[in-house]
Amino acid sequence: MTQTPGIVVTGASGRMGQMLIKTISDSDKAHLVGAVEQAGHSWVGRDVGEAMGGAPLGVTVTDQPLEVIARAQAIIDFTAPEATLEFAALAAQARAVHVIGTTGMTPEQIARLGPAARHAVIVRAGNMSLGVNLLVQLTKRVAAALDEDFDIEVIEAHHRHKVDAPSGTALMLGEAAAEGRGVDLADVSDRGRDGITGARERGHIGFSAIRGGDIVGEHEVLFAADGERIVLRHAATDRAIFARGALKAALWGQGKGPGEYDMVDVLGL
Ligand code: NAD
Numbered sequence: 001m002t003q004t005p006g007i008v009v010t011g012a013s014g015r016m017g018q019m020l021i022k023t024i025s026d027s028d029k030a031h032l033v034g035a036v037e038q039a040g041h042s043w044v045g046r047d048v049g050e051a052m053g054g055a056p057l058g059v060t061v062t063d064q065p066l067e068v069i070a071r072a073q074a075i076i077d078f079t080a081p082e083a084t085l086e087f088a089a090l091a092a093q094a095r096a097v098h099v100i101g102t103t104g105m106t107p108e109q110i111a112r113l114g115p116a117a118r119h120a121v122i123v124r125a126g127n128m129s130l131g132v133n134l135l136v137q138l139t140k141r142v143a144a145a146l147d148e149d150f151d152i153e154v155i156e157a158h159h160r161h162k163v164d165a166p167s168g169t170a171l172m173l174g175e176a177a178a179e180g181r182g183v184d185l186a187d188v189s190d191r192g193r194d195g196i197t198g199a200r201e202r203g204h205i206g207f208s209a210i211r212g213g214d215i216v217g218e219h220e221v222l223f224a225a226d227g228e229r230i231v232l233r234h235a236a237t238d239r240a241i242f243a244r245g246a247l248k249a250a251l252w253g254q255g256k257g258p259g260e261y262d263m264v265d266v267l268g269l
Contacts, residue, residue, distance in 0.1 A: 005073035005254055006033035007247075008096075010087055012061050013043045015161075016078035016101060016239060018052055023243040024076075025049070025057055029251055034068025035061045038083075069094045074250035078242075081105045085112055092116035097253035099246050100124040103168030117260045121253040125263040126168025128245030132219065133263045135234045136176045139221050142230060143180030148203030150223040150230075152177045157210035157218040165209035173221050177205050 007024050011017040012035035024032045035048040041063070049057030062068055069075055069090045077087050078101035091098035098116070103126050113122055127133065143152065154177070156170040166174075178185035181203075189205040200206055217236040223229060236242075245263060252266045263269075 004028070004030045005251065006031055006071060007250055008032075008034035008036060008065070008068050008072040008075040010036040010065065010075060010077045010083070011079035012037050012048055013041060013051065014078060016242060019239045019243040020076050020078070020246060021048055021052065021057070023240065023247055027247060030074075030247060032057060032059050033072050034065075035059050036065045036068065037061050037063060039063040066090050066093075069096055072096050073254060074099060076101070076246045076250055078102055078246070081109050085109060088113050088116035088122065091122075092119040095120050097121045097123065097250055097256075099128075099249045099253070101128055101242060101246055104164030113260065118258055120258055121256045121261065122259070123249040123253055123261045123263070123266060125245075125249075126172045127217075127242070128249065128263055129234075129236060129241040130245065130267055131234050131241070132169055132172075132236075133267055133269055135219065135221070135232055136172055137264070137269050138232055139173050140176040140180035142221075142223060142232065143177040144182075146181075146223055146225075146230075148181075149225045151200065151203060151225070152181075152205045153208065153222040153224065154206070155208045155210070155220045155222065157212070157215050159214050159216070160211050162211060165211070166207040167209065167217070167219070169217065169219050170207055170209070173219060174205050174207060177221065181205075 007030050009017055009020045024030055037043050043051045043061040044063045047056040048059050048061050049055050074097040075091050076099045077084055084102040154170045154173045156167045174185055219234050221232045249266045
């Protein structure tokens with residue numbers, strides 16, 4: 001029997017980390033070889049399955065990522081920007097596929113992934129679900145078909161714990177709209193970071209972020225002109241869609257040449 005790729009999950013105790021561990025342990029296409037948490041975290045040294053409140057999985061949570069990444073074919077990483085940069089260097093050293101779900105990375109931090117991508121496959125996407133990546137493609141097409149009589153607003157809603165705003169997915173949608181329209185996002189948007197800004201320019205691309213309760217993730221792209229509007233909408237109701245997409249990316253990356261890829265490459269959209 002051929003051995004399936006061994007995968008390390010970083011941020012093991014996180015919302016996505018736990019979902020990834022469950023998805024990988026339920027899969028017959030991959031197996032879990034490591035679970036990483038921050039030094040001092042209460043899960044370090046415990047069996048990850050037991051820490052999650054279930055049956056033991058035979059994998060002990062570690063704060064020493066290099067040891068486990070050295071034995072892995074892929075690392076799936078939904079943590080925080082600076083942590084992700086450290087894991088990128090370790091994944092490059094081990095020639096392991098690095099699937100990055102972490103959002104909120106600055107352009108400068110993203111550029112720092114470049115050296116790692118010369119040695120290993122990096123698949124990075126602000127959203128790993130099939131539906132959202134399709135929505136990105138549709139947004140690009142609709143924006144290309146409409147002129148600047150249509151203002152574009154990206155509206156997103158997430159649970160109250162989400163750190164960054166607008167979401168990585170909202171930014172992907174804004175970039176897609178700008179690309180479709182043939183403009184630079186920075187020229188037509190304030191990226192919504194300062195909240196409601198009052199009147200906006202004709203043809204702008206704007207962002208609005210809603211935070212509350214346990215909302216997994218909702219995104220809407222509104223194309224609004226005088227007299228008519230078009231709405232494209234996606235709702236995630238289960239984090240499993242991101243975990244399944246991330247696992248698919250880890251498997252897709254096996255045997256690919258080093259470089260930076262995204263979910264459009266993985267899904268062949
Ligand atoms: P979370 O806060 O529940 O989990 C993050 C985990 O990372 C925590 O357990 C934390 O201890 C751990 N961590 C931080 N630094 C670490 C380090 N140096 N070493 C090891 N572990 C470390 O957050 P979450 O909701 O699971 O989201 C995590 C990230 O994934 C966020 O950036 C979020 O926006 C993003 N996300 C992306 C997608 C996608 O499809 N791309 C989907 C959902 C969430």
